[in-house]
Amino acid sequence: MTAFPLQPLAKPLAEVVDYTDLRKEITYADVEALCLEAAVYGVRTVVVPSALVSRAVRRLAGAARVSCPIAYPFGTQAAVVKAREAEVAVASGAAELEVVPHFGALRARRWEAAAAELETVARAAGGATLKLVLETGILEADVLKRACALARDTGFAFVSNTVGFRLVSTEPGTVGSASEEAIGRLVRWAGGSIGVKVVGGVASIADVERWRVAGATRVAVSAQRGLLASWAEGGAR
Amino acid sequence: MLPQAKSATVPETLAAFASRMMTATFSSAATQEEAESFLRGFAAYPPVDAVFVDQPWVEFAREILAPQGIRLGVEAAYPVGNASTEAKVAAIREGIRRGAQEIDIGSSFSAIKSGHFDDVEVDARAMVEAAEGKIWMMVVPETAILTSDELLRTLEAFARAGVRGIKTSSGYGWNTQIEHVLLIRRRFGSTFQVDVSGGVRTLEDALGYFAVGTDKIHASPIFRILDEAKGHWS
Numbered sequence: 001m002t003a004f005p006l007q008p009l010a011k012p013l014a015e016v017v018d019y020t021d022l023r024k025e026i027t028y029a030d031v032e033a034l035c036l037e038a039a040v041y042g043v044r045t046v047v048v049p050s051a052l053v054s055r056a057v058r059r060l061a062g063a064a065r066v067s068c069p070i071a072y073p074f075g076t077q078a079a080v081v082k083a084r085e086a087e088v089a090v091a092s093g094a095a096e097l098e099v100v101p102h103f104g105a106l107r108a109r110r111w112e113a114a115a116a117e118l119e120t121v122a123r124a125a126g127g128a129t130l131k132l133v134l135e136t137g138i139l140e141a142d143v144l145k146r147a148c149a150l151a152r153d154t155g156f157a158f159v160s161n162t163v164g165f166r167l168v169s170t171e172p173g174t175v176g177s178a179s180e181e182a183i184g185r186l187v188r189w190a191g192g193s194i195g196v197k198v199v200g201g202v203a204s205i206a207d208v209e210r211w212r213v214a215g216a217t218r219v220a221v222s223a224q225r226g227l228l229a230s231w232a233e234g235g236a237r
Numbered sequence: 238m239l240p241q242a243k244s245a246t247v248p249e250t251l252a253a254f255a256s257r258m259m260t261a262t263f264s265s266a267a268t269q270e271e272a273e274s275f276l277r278g279f280a281a282y283p284p285v286d287a288v289f290v291d292q293p294w295v296e297f298a299r300e301i302l303a304p305q306g307i308r309l310g311v312e313a314a315y316p317v318g319n320a321s322t323e324a325k326v327a328a329i330r331e332g333i334r335r336g337a338q339e340i341d342i343g344s345s346f347s348a349i350k351s352g353h354f355d356d357v358e359v360d361a362r363a364m365v366e367a368a369e370g371k372i373w374m375m376v377v378p379e380t381a382i383l384t385s386d387e388l389l390r391t392l393e394a395f396a397r398a399g400v401r402g403i404k405t406s407s408g409y410g411w412n413t414q415i416e417h418v419l420l421i422r423r424r425f426g427s428t429f430q431v432d433v434s435g436g437v438r439t440l441e442d443a444l445g446y447f448a449v450g451t452d453k454i455h456a457s458p459i460f461r462i463l464d465e466a467k468g469h470w471s
Contacts, residue, residue, distance in 0.1 A: 024317045024343075025382050028351040049319030051345055051360075072317060074265035076291035077324075078331045081313070085324035092321075102293055108268035113293070138266050165317075167265060169409045169435075169457060 008042030009232055013208060016216070018197065019064075020047040021223040022072060022164075031055050034223045039063035041228045045096060047220070050089050057093030067096035069133070070121065073165035075100030079117040083124035096129040097121075099156070100163055103135060106143055111150065118154040131158035131197055131218075136182035138167065148189035158218060159186055160197035177201055180214060187215035205231050245431070247447045251470040252283040257452065258443070259310070259432075260459035261289035269294060276301045282463045286453055287339055292328070295335040310339035316407030318343030318379060322360045329367040329374065339373045341404050344395075346379055349387055354394045361398035375402040375432055380417040388417065389424060396428055408435035408455065415449050422450040440465040 008014060019038050021030055031052050036059075038046045043064055048056050050068040057066050070085050071077040077085075079102075086097055099121050105113045122130060132151040134144055151159050161183060162176025178200040186196045195217035202208060204227075208219050221227055248254040262272045272290060276298055279285060289310040290298045299309050313328030314320035325342055332340045342364060348356035361376060368374040378391045395403065405417050421431055433446050434455035440462055443454050456462055 022317065022319075024319065024346045024379060025350045026319065026347050028347065028353065049317065049347065050321040050324055051319045052347060053321070072320070074315075076265055076293075076311075077313065077328055078292040078335070081292065081324060081327045081331050084327035085321060088321050088323040102291065103266040104268050104272070104291055105293070107266055108270065110269075135266065166409065168263075169316075169407075 006040055007232055008040070009228065011042070012212075013205065013231065014042040015044050016208065016212060016219050017043045017228075018045045018047050018067065018218050018220045019043045019223055019228070020220045022047065022049055022069060023224070026052070028052075028055060030223070032059055035059040035064070037223070037228050041232050043228065045218075047098065050085055050094075053089050053094045054092040065095040066093060067098060067129075067131075068094050069098040069100060069163070071100045072098070073100065073163045074167075075102050075133070075163075079120040082117070082121045086121050086128070087124040087126070090124075090126045090128050094128060096131065097125055098131045098133055098160065100133045101147075103138070106139060106147060109143060109146075111146065114147070115150055115154060118150060118156070122155045129158070130156040131160055132156045133160050133163050134186070135163065135167070135176050136161045136179075136186065137176045141185065144185065145189045148186065148191070148194070152190070152194050156194060158195040158197045159190055160199050160218075160220075161186060162199050164199045164220070175200075178211070183211065183214050183216060203227070205234065245447065245450045245452050247444060251466055254443075254466050254470070255283040255285050255463060257447070257454065258285045258459060258462065259287040259289070259453055259455045260285065260457060261310075261312070261455070262291065262294075263457065265291070269297065273297070273301065278460060279305060279307060282460075282467070285459065285463075289341065292331060292335065292337075295332070295337050299336055308338040309336070310341060311335075311337045312341045314343035315341060315377065316343060316379075316409040318346035318377065322363045325360070326363055326367045329364060329372060333368075333371045337372060339375065340368065341375045341377060343377045343379065343407060344391065346382065349378065349383065349391050352387075354390050357391055358394040358398045361395050361400050365399040369399070373402065374400070375404040375430070376400050377404045377407050377434075379407060380405045380414065381435070385420060388420070392421065392425055392429070396425065400429070402430035402432065404432040404434050404455065406433070406435040408457070415445065418446065418449045418451050437462070440469055
C-alpha cells in the first residue's frame with residue numbers, strides 16, 4: 001500500500017481530463033469527493049448532472065471548472081427546455097455545457113431544426129464553453145461531418161463522440177463507445193477549429209495519450225474508478 | 238381530464254387490457270418518419286392508454302393518436318433524474334404548451350440516495366405546482382436503485398408534496414419488482430396511481446403486475462404483448 005499521493009497530475013494530462021460522474025445514484029458525498037479529487041490532482045473540469053452544479057461550484061471554489069450535460073441522456077427535450085436548463089446551470093456557475101441534440105432531427109438531416117435548436121441553447125448559455133454531444137455509432141458519416149460544421153457555426157467549442165448511455169432500454173450493448181476510426185474522423189471534420197472530446201472506456205494514462213495523439217483535446221474520465229490517484233502516483237515515480 | 242387512481246383489478250377484456258398499457262417511441266434517435274410509422278401501428282389494436290414521444294413531436298403525434306383516443310406523453314429527467322428542478326419545471330410547462338396529456342419525470346435520485354428527503358420534497362413540490370390541473374404527472378422514484386426504506390421515505394416526501402402518480406422505474410437497466418408494488422400498496426393504499434415500467438415483456442408479466450395492484454404498465458415490446466393479448470381474448 002503506497003501513501004495517498006497528493007501531487008497534482010502532470011499539466012498536459014490534467015488539462016484534458018473531464019472528470020465525470022453522471023450516474024443516477026450519485027450522492028452529495030460523491031460530488032464532494034469528486035471535487036476534492038479534482039482540486040488535489042489539478043483536474044481542469046468536472047462534469048456532474050445539472051441538479052448538482054451549484055453544489056460542485058461551491059465545493060470547488062474556483063479550483064476547477066464545472067460542466068453539466070443538457071437534456072441528458074437522450075436529448076428529447078424541446079429546445080426551450082434545453083435553453084432553460086443551460087441558463088440555470090450557467091447562473092449556478094457552470095462554465096461548460098455538454099449539449100445533447102435532438103438526434104432524431106440530426107438523423108433525418110433536418111438541418112434547419114437542428115441549427116435552430118443549437119442556436120437557442122447557445123444564446124441561453126451566456127458564453128459558457130459548449131460541447132455538442134454526437135453519437136458516432138448511430139449517425140451517418142455525412143451527418144456527423146455536417147454536425148461538426150454546424151457546431152462550429154453555432155459557437156460550440158467541442159464535439160464529442162457519444163453521450164455514454166444506453167440508447168435502447170433493454171440493450172446494454174447500445175452504449176456508445178470510442179473507436180480510433182470514429183475519433184479520427186471527428187478530428188478531421190472538426191478541422192482544428194473546434195476541439196474533439198472522447199467519451200467511453202478511458203482506463204489508463206496510455207488511453208488518454210492515445211486519444212491526444214489522435215487529436216482529441218478532452219477526454220472523459222469516470223470518477224468511479226479511482227484513476228486519478230493511481231495516475232498521480234505513477235507520475236511521481 | 239385527469240385520471241384517478243383506479244381500484245386496480247386485472248383487466249378481463251382486450252380493450253380493458255389495452256387501455257392500461259403504454260409505451261414510448263422505440264428509440265431516442267428515431268426520425269419523425271420512423272416514429273410516425275410506429276405510431277400508425279396502434280390503429281390495428283384497441284386504444285392503448287398513452288404513447289410517449291420526443292417533445293418536438295407532440296403535435297404531429299397527437300394528430301395520429303388523438304382520433305384513436307390515445308393520450309400523448311412526454312418525459313423529462315428520464316431515465317437519470319438528476320436534472321435541475323428548473324429544467325423539469327420548464328419541461329412540464331413545454332409539455333402543457335404543446336398539448337401533451339401526461340409527463341413522466343425522474344425524481345431527484347441524487348437527493349434520495351443522499352438521504353435528503355427534504356430536497357426530494359422541494360423538487361417534487363415545484364413539479365406538482367407546475368403540472369397541477371394542466372397535465373397528468375407521474376414521478377419516477379426508480380425503485381430498483383433504492384432500499385425499501387429509501388423508497389418509503391421518498392414516497393412520503395412525494396405525498397407531502399402532492400404527487401398523485403408514481404411510475405416505479407424508468408425501465409433502464411433494471412426490472413421492476415412485484416414486491417415494490419405490493420409494498421407501495423400496503424403502505425400507501427390508493428394515495429398514488431402506481432404505474433410499472435421495466436421488465437414487462439409478455440402478457441403473463443403484465444397480468445402478474447395487474448394482479449398485485451398496478452394501475453398501468455409501460456412496456457417497450459408493446460405490439461408483441463398486444464398480439465399476445467389478442468390471441469388470449471379471441
